[in-house]
Amino acid sequence: MTSSDCQKLASRLLDPDPEVAEHLLGCVDCRRRAAFARSLAEKVRQAESEPSLPEGLTSRLVARLDRLPSPRRKSHSASLVGILALAAALAIAFFLWGRPQVDPLVADMVRHHEGCFHIQNTRAKAEQFRRWMVAHSDRELPIPARWPATLTPVDRRDCPVAEGARGPHLMYAGSSQGQVSLYVLPRADLQGIASLSQKPTAHRYNGYSVLVWEREGWLYGLVARVNEAELRGWVALRGELQVELAARALFRPIPGRFTVDGQVRNHTRALRPGSVGPRRGALPLRPAAL
Amino acid sequence: MVHAEALYRFARRLCRDDSQAEDLFQEAYERAYRFFYQFREGSNCKSWLFTILHTLHRQRLRSRSTRQESISIDEASEFFLHDRLLEQEKILADNPEKIFFDQCPSGEIRAALSELSEDLRSAVLLYDVEGFSYQEIATILGVPLGTVRSRISRGRSALHKRLWQAFQQTPR
Numbered sequence: 395m396t397s398s399d400c401q402k403l404a405s406r407l408l409d410p411d412p413e414v415a416e417h418l419l420g421c422v423d424c425r426r427r428a429a430f431a432r433s434l435a436e437k438v439r440q441a442e443s444e445p446s447l448p449e450g451l452t453s454r455l456v457a458r459l460d461r462l463p464s465p466r467r468k469s470h471s472a473s474l475v476g477i478l479a480l481a482a483a484l485a486i487a488f489f490l491w492g493r494p495q496v497d498p499l500v501a502d503m504v505r506h507h508e509g510c511f512h513i514q515n516t517r518a519k520a521e522q523f524r525r526w527m528v529a530h531s532d533r534e535l536p537i538p539a540r541w542p543a544t545l546t547p548v549d550r551r552d553c554p555v556a557e558g559a560r561g562p563h564l565m566y567a568g569s570s571q572g573q574v575s576l577y578v579l580p581r582a583d584l585q586g587i588a589s590l591s592q593k594p595t596a597h598r599y600n601g602y603s604v605l606v607w608e609r610e611g612w613l614y615g616l617v618a619r620v621n622e623a624e625l626r627g628w629v630a631l632r633g634e635l636q637v638e639l640a641a642r643a644l645f646r647p648i649p650g651r652f653t654v655d656g657q658v659r660n661h662t663r664a665l666r667p668g669s670v671g672p673r674r675g676a677l678p679l680r681p682a683a684l
Numbered sequence: 685m686v687h688a689e690a691l692y693r694f695a696r697r698l699c700r701d702d703s704q705a706e707d708l709f710q711e712a713y714e715r716a717y718r719f720f721y722q723f724r725e726g727s728n729c730k731s732w733l734f735t736i737l738h739t740l741h742r743q744r745l746r747s748r749s750t751r752q753e754s755i756s757i758d759e760a761s762e763f764f765l766h767d768r769l770l771e772q773e774k775i776l777a778d779n780p781e782k783i784f785f786d787q788c789p790s791g792e793i794r795a796a797l798s799e800l801s802e803d804l805r806s807a808v809l810l811y812d813v814e815g816f817s818y819q820e821i822a823t824i825l826g827v828p829l830g831t832v833r834s835r836i837s838r839g840r841s842a843l844h845k846r847l848w849q850a851f852q853q854t855p856r
Binding site: 426427429430431433434435437438439440441442446447448451452454455458459462 | 688689692693697702706709710713714717718763765766769781785788790791793794797808809812813843
């Protein structure tokens with residue numbers, strides 16, 4: 395603390411904080427300034443406090459107030475009007491926003507899910523998916539592990555799902571589950587979307603159940619026309635929040651579909667779930683017999 | 685009547701006219717009486733009354749469009765007066781501050797204050813005379829906290845300069 399610091403504002407000397415007070419103890423110049431500032435403030439106070447209330451002003455004021463009607467109070471009727479107004483506002487709000495709001499990302503996933511199954515895969519899309527897998531290690535992808543045995547892979551593509559974000563679209567089908575989509579999107583491409591929980595959150599849209607969750611820079615979306623409880627059962631949780639890591643079986647190539655080199659192959663060797671999967675830089679060319 | 689004297693003082697300072705001040709004072713109390721249900725228990729009643737009075741005053745000024753022009757005083761340091769007095773130390777005596785206060789009547793200080801613009805005057809008086817905090821002054825005047833600090837600082841500086849001019853003209 396220097397004299398210059400103290401003297402930047404007179405109010406620091408008039409109402410000194412402990413730091414300034416300590417400085418004042420050892421600085422004659424600042425003490426003198428502080429004394430002058432206090433004396434001047436007192437002089438101003440004296441000068442301005444001289445005029446008292448004019449004679450009769452109080453009685454004139456009381457007479458004026460007496461002529462006024464009783465001041466408004468918080469009456470029951472006023473409260474009732476307030477309650478009714480609030481109820482009306484709530485009713486309007488319920489009418490306008492009563493339906494559960496749909497997360498735009500959830501809606502995008504469902505719409506994409508409904509459309510993508512009707513489009514035949516192409517070599518280009520298969521190549522895009524391969525490139526994506528080359529660029530992203532499967533180790534980065536915590537995919538739900540507890541997958542129903544009756545649910546079989548149909549296709550996998552690199553799809554534009556939500557605005558500005560594209561990523562693997564893993565497509566499945568089951569006799570009782572119907573068509574199922576698992577989307578994996580890079581979180582960085584979804585700037586406009588608020589952070590999601592690591593724990594899968596259920597949504598309902600257009601007859602579909604959707605689970606979305608976020609983990610380690612990836613956003614996951616699971617779409618199926620099943621009830622929420624069943625969908626949740628597919629996503630195994632370890633402890634509170636951790637989604638089980640890479641169930642590589644999900645990446646098993648699909649028989650009769652395009653593979654990385656664009657050839658349709660007959661696959662013979664079965665892969666044990668959780669034991670073999672795509673390696674960085676290459677997809678297995680010999681998928682399991684499903 | 686609660687805080688009547690302080691409120692009347694403030695009204696006089698704002699209006700610089702006794703009859704207008706009396707009118708403003710009464711109207712402020714009348715409004716406080718009518719809207720007392722809006723007063724929140726536990727909050728500062730004095731500050732609430734000052735806020736009402738200042739708001740009324742501003743409304744009146746707007747309706748009349750006769751915002752009074754004040755004499756412009758160049759800004760100076762908040763220690764302008766003391767610095768000038770110290771420069772005179774050898775000429776005057778050992779204690780120039782004492783000479784200043786002995787020779788500075790209250791009328792001179794009131795005159796100096798009245799020459800400040802209304803914004804600066806209100807801020808200085810609410811702080812130095814009425815003892816409100818910066819935050820309370822910000823509420824009363826309806827301006828940000830930083831503006832209150834700036835106005836008090838500028839007001840004091842201008843006041844010092846005006847008092848120094850008056851002191852120099854005083855025959856010794």
